[in-house]
Amino acid sequence: MDNKKIEIxxxxxxxxxxxxxxxxxxxxxNHEILMDYYMSGILITNCEFDLTNGRxxxxxxxxxxxxxxxxxxxxxxxxxxxxxxxxxxxxxxxDGIREERYPFSKRRxxxxxxxxxxxxxxNI
Numbered sequence: 001m002d003n004k005k006i007e008i009x010x011x012x013x014x015x016x017x018x019x020x021x022x023x024x025x026x027x028x029x030n031h032e033i034l035m036d037y038y039m040s041g042i043l044i045t046n047c048e049f050d051l052t053n054g055r056x057x058x059x060x061x062x063x064x065x066x067x068x069x070x071x072x073x074x075x076x077x078x079x080x081x082x083x084x085x086x087x088x089x090x091x092x093x094x095d096g097i098r099e100e101r102y103p104f105s106k107r108r109x110x111x112x113x114x115x116x117x118x119x120x121x122x123n124i
Contacts, residue, residue, distance in 0.1 A: 006041035013038065013065065022071040023078065023101060030072040031080075039064045061086040078102060 013033045022029040040063040063084040070077050081100040088096040 005044070006039060009038045011035055013067065017072070018069070020069070020080065020099070021101070022073060022076065023103060024074050024076040025071060029074075031069040032072060034068045034070055034077070036065055036067040038066075059086075 013036045016033045017030050018033060019028055020031055021027070022031070041061075043060045043062070044058070061084070063082070065082040067080045067082065068077060069080050079102040081098075083098045083100075084096050085098075086096055088094060088098065
């Protein structure tokens with residue numbers, strides 16, 4: 001049996017200043033969150049393989065924050081998806097946080113696709 005404890009809020013972080021990479025400035029800059037859709041919660045799964053107690057509750061925490069942000073340096077508006085999932089923490093170097101940005105920076109695209117054959121790199 002699965003249970004969910006979920007909180008959903010619109011514009012929870014509106015007006016907050018965050019420091020993140022600006023794809024236009026190509027460096028870390030302050031950004032204002034213009035609007036966001038925030039979801040967080042705990043997923044609870046009941047597992048019945050404990051012979052002593054009869055049941056074990058297994059939990060996983062998550063945060064999904066979908067944001068429209070504005071760079072304080074160049075005033076570029078972009079989309080940022082900030083996600084945390086406790087199950088992403090698979091080793092000591094992984095904090096469970098994922099961040100996606102749109103539009104993507106050209107530098108990021110070159111880094112992620114550096115092993116492609118040169119015929120494909122012309123279009124990136």
